[in-house]
Amino acid sequence: VLDGTPKKIIKLSTAVINKIAAGEIIHRPASAVKELIENSLDAEAKKISITVKEGGVKALQVQDTGNGIRKEDLSIVCKRFTTSKLREFEDLRRIRTFGFRGEALASISHVSHLSITTRTRTEQCAYKAFYCDGHLTSPQPGLSVEPVPFIGPYQIFLKVEDLFYNMDTRRKTLKSSNEEYLKIHTVVCNYSINFPQVSFTLKKFGEAAADYRTPADSTSRSNIKAIYGQKVEAELLEIEQLEESLELGIVGLISNANFSLKRGVFVLFINGRLLECPAIRKAIDNVYSAHLPKHAHSFCYLSLTMNPANVDVNVHPTKNEVHFLHANRIIEVVQETTRARLLAESSSRTFYSQV
Ligand code: ADP
Numbered sequence: 001v002l003d004g005t006p007k008k009i010i011k012l013s014t015a016v017i018n019k020i021a022a023g024e025i026i027h028r029p030a031s032a033v034k035e036l037i038e039n040s041l042d043a044e045a046k047k048i049s050i051t052v053k054e055g056g057v058k059a060l061q062v063q064d065t066g067n068g069i070r071k072e073d074l075s076i077v078c079k080r081f082t083t084s085k086l087r088e089f090e091d092l093r094r095i096r097t098f099g100f101r102g103e104a105l106a107s108i109s110h111v112s113h114l115s116i117t118t119r120t121r122t123e124q125c126a127y128k129a130f131y132c133d134g135h136l137t138s139p140q141p142g143l144s145v146e147p148v149p150f151i152g153p154y155q156i157f158l159k160v161e162d163l164f165y166n167m168d169t170r171r172k173t174l175k176s177s178n179e180e181y182l183k184i185h186t187v188v189c190n191y192s193i194n195f196p197q198v199s200f201t202l203k204k205f206g207e208a209a210a211d212y213r214t215p216a217d218s219t220s221r222s223n224i225k226a227i228y229g230q231k232v233e234a235e236l237l238e239i240e241q242l243e244e245s246l247e248l249g250i251v252g253l254i255s256n257a258n259f260s261l262k263r264g265v266f267v268l269f270i271n272g273r274l275l276e277c278p279a280i281r282k283a284i285d286n287v288y289s290a291h292l293p294k295h296a297h298s299f300c301y302l303s304l305t306m307n308p309a310n311v312d313v314n315v316h317p318t319k320n321e322v323h324f325l326h327a328n329r330i331i332e333v334v335q336e337t338t339r340a341r342l343l344a345e346s347s348s349r350t351f352y353s354q355v
């Protein structure tokens with residue numbers, strides 16, 4: 001009722017606060033996969049396997065060969081703001097891990113049924129724990145909430161079931177299982193391009209063959225070939241550039257000026273983070289527009305490294321956006337590097353075609 005009087009202010013309950021926060025971080029199955037892959041990479045995993053059921057809504061399982069979680073931490077690992085990666089706010093200036101806020105597992109436990117089975121190198125056995133709303137929970141009424149010992153290898157299994165079971169609207173806005181699976185596929189492929197030393201496997205529950213699999217100690221180029229085919233791979237130019245004054249490193253693989261795709265591919269990592277950066281994308285599109293016909297697009301994978309002290313990673317709940325110092329200069333350098341690479345290649349081509 002609009003009666004012109006101010007409404008009473010109340011404090012939201014913790015349950016409501018946590019659910020709101022969870023919804024900001026976990027938008028869809030692919031965002032949960034992103035968080036879980038980042039955790040596996042932070043745990044130094046050499047092998048990460050992802051198994052998906054019904055587009056990740058029914059079940060999502062991530063298994064990795066990283067360091068695992070200590071048994072004594074299992075009771076707090078899914079509470080909000082519990083992390084092994086950050087101690088002081090100032091540490092963010094040097095942060096080299098993906099995680100730092102301790103919110104991902106908490107968020108997932110607020111919007112799904114989560115279980116973790118983990119065995120560290122020093123433990124005699126694995127332990128399995130079930131979570132609900134940040135807390136340990138019992139797998140069945142009447143059973144203890146304490147983690148149960150399990151015979152298992154030095155691995156961690158995180159199983160996320162019934163995603164958004166308690167968020168009706170969110171569940172309804174998801175796309176079909178196939179489309180959600182494709183989004184997961186893209187996330188896994190993108191990480192495999194930037195982390196070719198790690199073996200990634202993606203498959204559907206109940207299927208023996210993987211839809212996507214990379215060997216450990218692969219290369220970005222060979223993983224791109226596995227995803228996009230040899231036709232694309234054969235057209236890629238390597239970029240490698242160091243700009244010391246900006247503490248900026250650029251490596252990448254980009255399509256040459258005589259090649260185009262109907263749908264563009266733009267994969268950007270900054271300090272190992274998969275990011276959206278419309279300004280850089282626009283700058284690159286701009287370079288290609290001088291070479292490509294209208295409605296034709298390029299393939300572009302770029303991995304930028306900057307001094308972590310110049311990058312603010314704490315600007316977005318999903319961390320898919322960062323702010324960095326000297327942004328305009330950096331974007332210019334990335335653009336010029338790309339332009340120069342395309343030109344160098346086309347002039348050498350001209351040269352060869354004249355021979
Ligand atoms: P953050 O990554 O910001 O620390 P998360 O909620 O994603 O927060 O994870 C909480 C903690 O759980 C991490 O700090 C880490 O210690 C532990 N953890 C999560 N996933 C894994 C994993 N796959 N292997 C080992 N430890 C993990």
Ligand code: MG
Pocket residue numbers: 035038039098099100104105
């Ligand atoms: Mg994390």
